[in-house]
Amino acid sequence: MTEAARRAIERTARESYGRLLAFVAARSRDIIAAEDALADAFHAALETWPRDGVPDKPEAWLLTAARRRLIDAARRAQVRHAASDELQHALELAQQGADEPEMFPDERLKLLFACAHPAIDAAARTPLMLQTVLGLDATRIASAFLVKPATMGQRLSRAKTKIRDAGITFEVPRMEGLPERLDAVLEAIYAAYGSGWEDVAGADPRRKGLAVEALELGALLVHLLPDEAEALGLSALMLYCESRRNARRGRHGEYMPLSEQDVALWSRPMIEQADRLLRKAERMGRLGRFQIEAAIQSAHAQRARTGNIDWESIALLYEGLVRITPTVGAQVGRAAAIAQARTAQGGWALLQQIPKQAVAGYQPYWALAAHLLDRMSRGDEAHDARERAIGLCEDAAMRTYLIRQQG
Amino acid sequence: MNFSIVIHDTAEAFARREDPSQRAALFAPLGAYLKALSDAGVFVGGAGLEAPATATVLSQSGNAWQVQDGPFADTKEQLAGVIIIDVPGRSSALEWVRRFPMLPGRKLELRANLVPRQE
Numbered sequence: 001m002t003e004a005a006r007r008a009i010e011r012t013a014r015e016s017y018g019r020l021l022a023f024v025a026a027r028s029r030d031i032i033a034a035e036d037a038l039a040d041a042f043h044a045a046l047e048t049w050p051r052d053g054v055p056d057k058p059e060a061w062l063l064t065a066a067r068r069r070l071i072d073a074a075r076r077a078q079v080r081h082a083a084s085d086e087l088q089h090a091l092e093l094a095q096q097g098a099d100e101p102e103m104f105p106d107e108r109l110k111l112l113f114a115c116a117h118p119a120i121d122a123a124a125r126t127p128l129m130l131q132t133v134l135g136l137d138a139t140r141i142a143s144a145f146l147v148k149p150a151t152m153g154q155r156l157s158r159a160k161t162k163i164r165d166a167g168i169t170f171e172v173p174r175m176e177g178l179p180e181r182l183d184a185v186l187e188a189i190y191a192a193y194g195s196g197w198e199d200v201a202g203a204d205p206r207r208k209g210l211a212v213e214a215l216e217l218g219a220l221l222v223h224l225l226p227d228e229a230e231a232l233g234l235s236a237l238m239l240y241c242e243s244r245r246n247a248r249r250g251r252h253g254e255y256m257p258l259s260e261q262d263v264a265l266w267s268r269p270m271i272e273q274a275d276r277l278l279r280k281a282e283r284m285g286r287l288g289r290f291q292i293e294a295a296i297q298s299a300h301a302q303r304a305r306t307g308n309i310d311w312e313s314i315a316l317l318y319e320g321l322v323r324i325t326p327t328v329g330a331q332v333g334r335a336a337a338i339a340q341a342r343t344a345q346g347g348w349a350l351l352q353q354i355p356k357q358a359v360a361g362y363q364p365y366w367a368l369a370a371h372l373l374d375r376m377s378r379g380d381e382a383h384d385a386r387e388r389a390i391g392l393c394e395d396a397a398m399r400t401y402l403i404r405q406q407g
Numbered sequence: 408m409n410f411s412i413v414i415h416d417t418a419e420a421f422a423r424r425e426d427p428s429q430r431a432a433l434f435a436p437l438g439a440y441l442k443a444l445s446d447a448g449v450f451v452g453g454a455g456l457e458a459p460a461t462a463t464v465l466s467q468s469g470n471a472w473q474v475q476d477g478p479f480a481d482t483k484e485q486l487a488g489v490i491i492i493d494v495p496g497r498s499s500a501l502e503w504v505r506r507f508p509m510l511p512g513r514k515l516e517l518r519a520n521l522v523p524r525q526e
Contacts, residue, residue, distance in 0.1 A: 146501050360447040361502065390436060391443025394505050403435055 017135035041065035116184035232281035233291030240297035243270035311341035417512035436508035453490035
């Protein structure tokens with residue numbers, strides 16, 4: 001009985017935290033107050049559910065409890081500061097429909113947009129989503145992004161204070177403002193995936209979870225914005241990458257380059273799901289960065305069917321990507337594809353166009369440079385470039401792979 | 408802004424250095440890491456340290472020196488070296504720390520170097 005109640009609370013927290021928080025915060029416009037109220041509600045559940053049994057509608061119970069806390073807090077504040085209009089407003093909002101919240105609309109999209117608001121420090125956007133929409137704690141988020149837990153805590157609370165004090169509204173922007181705001185949301189989700197993806201060795205199982213959570217956020221976004229091609233593109237991209245998780249390391253944990261991975265270890269269902277999403281996105285006729293990146297991964301996924309890689313197509317896709325977002329990553333990717341599709345010299349020439357300052361700490365550049373210099377029989381320079389690639393490695397398996405090549 | 412990456416290793420890691428068959432695997436990644444630091448213009452200085460058992464610990468009691476065999480602290484991990492880097496801030500320092508070749512039990516401590524306080 002007590003055990004069942006505890007499990008019910010845990011399940012509701014896991015499955016509904018983001019929905020509950022979004023709903024409460026969208027009305028109070030104050031994430032901190034909403035979090036406090038929700039924490040109180042869960043605390044109350046821990047006290048009463050084991051005694052009185054799990055309510056029929058746990059979410060509605062928690063929502064009612066959370067709103068009561070908000071109202072109480074607003075009343076207390078009112079007594080202190082002689083009712084300002086703003087507090088009155090908050091009180092009214094909190095009271096709206098507080099009686100029967102059996103069905104409540106999913107407001108997580110509004111929460112995502114509030115988290116990615118231009119006024120919020122870009123470095124705080126992804127962590128803020130992970131905490132508010134998925135309910136992850138600051139310590140875990142700090143480890144995933146490799147910052148001090150105290151710093152992460154401050155960053156998160158600064159961002160929440162900003163949302164409250166700057167009066168950032170919880171709304172989905174109208175058409176004209178949507179694309180750039182959506183970009184920030186997509187970037188933040190992709191950043192969460194990236195930080196989970198890098199930790200392929202699973203040294204920290206909690207970080208592997210972050211990739212799963214990013215996929216969840218991506219799927220949520222597709223669910224909430226089914227007509228946004230780039231949201232579909234991002235989900236497809238993450239699924240293509242995720243489909244290869246088990247193939248990225250050999251039997252003894254050694255690094256496996258994409259083109260040498262055993263395709264039998266790729267997840268077919270994930271690839272098929274990604275294919276479906278990408279096709280649907282393409283039919284919308286609004287090309288974007290994430291769709292192109294997904295298309296590149298799709299071309300790699302073809303190897304499972306055809307047995308070879310169409311480097312010409314990949315080179316063409318990178319060409320398009322560089323035009324939309326001329327990042328160092330896109331430029332290095334294009335050089336690699338050209339070198340595969342045509343000649344090492346062609347790839348090398350493109351690599352040389354990238355400003356040296358931009359690649360000082362960018363490992364893939366040096367790894368590709370070493371590879372191309374080898375192909376052009378410029379051994380000494382290749383050795384030098386590979387040494388640098390080894391020094392810039394974050395991943396032990398990749399480092400071992402390159403050291404072995406260095407011979 | 409200067410930061411120190413302070414490296415702490417286990418007894419097993421120190422023992423590896425003495426094993427000729429493991430030495431290359433131990434030092435090749437470090438050499439590459441140091442090269443990457445200096446090629447990027449980040450490296451300021453630093454040193455690897457000999458095994459803790461070789462240390463001499465000195466202290467003063469009144470005016471008299473006391474000399475003991477090291478190491479100073481009896482902990483599982485011992486100071487193994489320090490690298491000083493010059494980077495714009497803590498987040499870029501952390502970017503370099505995450506590239507550091509790790510070993511089982513190795514711990515890295517990142518600290519900003521002390522700057523004289525302006526009164």
